[in-house]
Amino acid sequence: MTGKFNLFFRVLKKRPDFMLGYIIVFLIIIIAIFAPLFAPFDPIKSDAKNYLKAPQWPYLMGTDATGMDVFSRVLYAPRVDLAIALLGTLLSAVLGVILGAIAGFYDGSGKVAGFGSAFIMRSADVVQAFPVFVFAIAVVAVLGQSIQSLVMAIAFVNAPIYLRLMRSQCLSIRRMRYVEAAYLAGTSDIKIILAHVIPNSIAPLLAQLSVNIGWAILLTSALSFIGAGVEAPTPEWGSMISMGFQNIVTGHWWPSIFPGLALAVTVLGFALVGSSIEILADPVRTRKLLLS
Amino acid sequence: MKRLYLFLGKRLIFVIPQLFGITLVSFLFLQLIPGDPAVLMAGPFATPSVLENLRAELGLDKSLFEQFLIYISNVLRGDLGNSWQTTRPVAEDLLQRFPATLELIVLSLLLALAIGIPLGRAGARLKKGVTRRTADYYGLFAGALPDFWLGLVFIYIFYTVLTIVPAPLGRIDFFIIPPPSVTGSLLIDSIIDLNFAAFKNAVGHLILPVVTLGLINAGPILKMTQATMERMLDEDFSKYGALCGLPEKVIARKAFRNSLPSVITIVSVLFGFLIGGAVLVEIVFSWGGAGQYAVNGVLNADFNPVLGFVLVSAVFSLVIYLIVDLLYFYIDPRTT
Numbered sequence: 001m002t003g004k005f006n007l008f009f010r011v012l013k014k015r016p017d018f019m020l021g022y023i024i025v026f027l028i029i030i031i032a033i034f035a036p037l038f039a040p041f042d043p044i045k046s047d048a049k050n051y052l053k054a055p056q057w058p059y060l061m062g063t064d065a066t067g068m069d070v071f072s073r074v075l076y077a078p079r080v081d082l083a084i085a086l087l088g089t090l091l092s093a094v095l096g097v098i099l100g101a102i103a104g105f106y107d108g109s110g111k112v113a114g115f116g117s118a119f120i121m122r123s124a125d126v127v128q129a130f131p132v133f134v135f136a137i138a139v140v141a142v143l144g145q146s147i148q149s150l151v152m153a154i155a156f157v158n159a160p161i162y163l164r165l166m167r168s169q170c171l172s173i174r175r176m177r178y179v180e181a182a183y184l185a186g187t188s189d190i191k192i193i194l195a196h197v198i199p200n201s202i203a204p205l206l207a208q209l210s211v212n213i214g215w216a217i218l219l220t221s222a223l224s225f226i227g228a229g230v231e232a233p234t235p236e237w238g239s240m241i242s243m244g245f246q247n248i249v250t251g252h253w254w255p256s257i258f259p260g261l262a263l264a265v266t267v268l269g270f271a272l273v274g275s276s277i278e279i280l281a282d283p284v285r286t287r288k289l290l291l292s
Numbered sequence: 293m294k295r296l297y298l299f300l301g302k303r304l305i306f307v308i309p310q311l312f313g314i315t316l317v318s319f320l321f322l323q324l325i326p327g328d329p330a331v332l333m334a335g336p337f338a339t340p341s342v343l344e345n346l347r348a349e350l351g352l353d354k355s356l357f358e359q360f361l362i363y364i365s366n367v368l369r370g371d372l373g374n375s376w377q378t379t380r381p382v383a384e385d386l387l388q389r390f391p392a393t394l395e396l397i398v399l400s401l402l403l404a405l406a407i408g409i410p411l412g413r414a415g416a417r418l419k420k421g422v423t424r425r426t427a428d429y430y431g432l433f434a435g436a437l438p439d440f441w442l443g444l445v446f447i448y449i450f451y452t453v454l455t456i457v458p459a460p461l462g463r464i465d466f467f468i469i470p471p472p473s474v475t476g477s478l479l480i481d482s483i484i485d486l487n488f489a490a491f492k493n494a495v496g497h498l499i500l501p502v503v504t505l506g507l508i509n510a511g512p513i514l515k516m517t518q519a520t521m522e523r524m525l526d527e528d529f530s531k532y533g534a535l536c537g538l539p540e541k542v543i544a545r546k547a548f549r550n551s552l553p554s555v556i557t558i559v560s561v562l563f564g565f566l567i568g569g570a571v572l573v574e575i576v577f578s579w580g581g582a583g584q585y586a587v588n589g590v591l592n593a594d595f596n597p598v599l600g601f602v603l604v605s606a607v608f609s610l611v612i613y614l615i616v617d618l619l620y621f622y623i624d625p626r627t628t
Binding site: 017122123125126127129130131132133134135137138140141142214218221222225226227228238241245248249250251253256257260263264265267268271272275 | 309310313314316317321324325429432433435436437438440441444445447448451452453459460564565567568569571572575576583586587590591595598601602605606609610
């Protein structure tokens with residue numbers, strides 16, 4: 001384990017931008033948990049006298065058209081955005097890993113299992129034939145507008161990615177000598193999947209997860225921006241951008257620009273963490289980076 | 293030529309089950325939407341006998357399977373139902389709005405290619421330097437920026453502060469008489485009509501949304517170009533070329549030629565994504581495109597437009613993928 005940690009720190013030393021990614025993600029999580037301690041105002045209390053105030057003391061990021069403090073709302077927003085993105089991504093990974101393991105393990109086998117495997121793959125094709133964003137909107141439309149629907153939409157949209165990843169891992173691991181040996185020794189299919197296939201697929205899965213969380217945050221805020229996601233006045237970056245949208249043309253830029261900036265920095269943080277895991281998961285690329 | 297027909301035949305056989313799947317999923321979505329369509333149409337005060345008649349008229353009393361057959365035959369005849377918001381057939385509405393979205397997407401992708409490919413090529417060829425760093429970080433930053441937000445930033449800078457672009461309200465100013473619709477693309481139509489005032493105005497309206505989408509979508513194109521070309525420069529044929537003393541420029545050109553299939557793939561994926569994904573930028577610029585029409589449908593429980601849009605855009609992506617496969621066929625002689 002110490003060897004792995006050592007490698008991790010050597011990679012971070014070589015790429016300080018990855019370090020920045022980890023710091024951003026860490027800070028965002030801290031902010032999400034301790035938002036009430038940092039926020040100077042109640043995020044959903046509007047002050048009718050102080051609307052559209054430019055950034056000034058005590059309104060660090062100004063106030064929006066209803067007189068709510070933008071800074072406090074920006075700090076509270078990751079609670080909603082991160083929670084939805086994390087839950088949705090985890091759910092899609094669980095769904096995709098299970099289905100992908102089945103599809104990969106029984107690929108090309110006769111009987112019912114082989115048919116089931118083909119059926120899973122064709123269903124994934126159909127889901128992916130729909131434009132991502134439209135599919136997500138349709139899921140929210142069917143399930144009704146709520147946080148649970150957003151989580152489900154993210155899970156459905158992303159599940160085929162994990163499904164394909166897991167399936168290709170499964171296909172290559174299935175042919176390994178030790179797996180064939182385990183099979184001959186009478187190990188059950190489920191045990192082989194749990195003991196060999198999944199542990200060997202963790203690294204690419206983790207890389208995909210952290211990249212996906214960034215996308216999921218973007219998707220959550222995009223759905224909220226068009227009004228199919230989190231509803232105002234709940235503090236959420238996308239819906240805040242949408243609320244301040246009309247004020248941009250009159251020169252009141254702060255209600256929209258600050259939440260968007262927070263959103264972009266967060267997604268960037270997760271993307272950096274994702275690419276660091278991608279490199280760490282691939283020994284060839286890790287060595288190339290360390291030698292460069 | 294025979295090879296081409298064989299390839300096309302194989303590919304088209306594959307399209308039919310996909311289309312069927314898409315129609316089935318759209319139909320299931322319609323079934324899953326909460327609420328009785330008869331009640332929605334007749335209103336809450338309708339008597340049971342009125343509802344009964346309406347259900348019979350809509351075919352809701354038939355079995356799910358029969359309903360699906362009716363749905364398919366309607367779709368095949370181009371009947372996607374009516375929208376109660378616009379009180380017009382959905383097919384007509386979509387026909388009017390799709391060109392607006394397509395014009396935006398095509399121009400944005402062209403811009404994205406113009407940025408992504410040269411930067412990606414440079415990034416793959418250089419090992420160090422400012423250009424290499426720009427290429428490395430461009431993809432990361434572009435992937436993190438929400439496009440709807442970037443559009444707002446541009447509106448603030450170029451409309452509110454600098455006032456050098458027209459108001460972000462649609463495709464053309466209301467005081468300009470738009471050219472008669474031939475292709476649906478305002479640029480092409482105004483050239484056909486020799487209406488240069490309309491052309492200039494339409495260009496002004498296009499600039500900001502196209503730059504917004506172009507800058508963001510250049511990211512994935514750049515990443516793909518750079519990654520594939522780096523791999524190609526590592527291949528034996530490149531090393532052999534270098535050993536033979538070919539100039540670096542020639543080797544880079546060959547490596548790029550061999551990276552083309554991946555570049556085309558990513559462009560097709562982006563195209564499919566943008567048909568629905570451009571809706572955010574459409575809303576910011578009040579574009580009045582197809583995506584915006586569908587989103588308004590969702591928000592106002594007007595489901596025929598949503599389904600129509602989903603269906604048409606899924607079919608459209610299938611067509612794009614088909615064209616892409618044909619392009620592969622021409623680029624890579626190994627394709628069968």
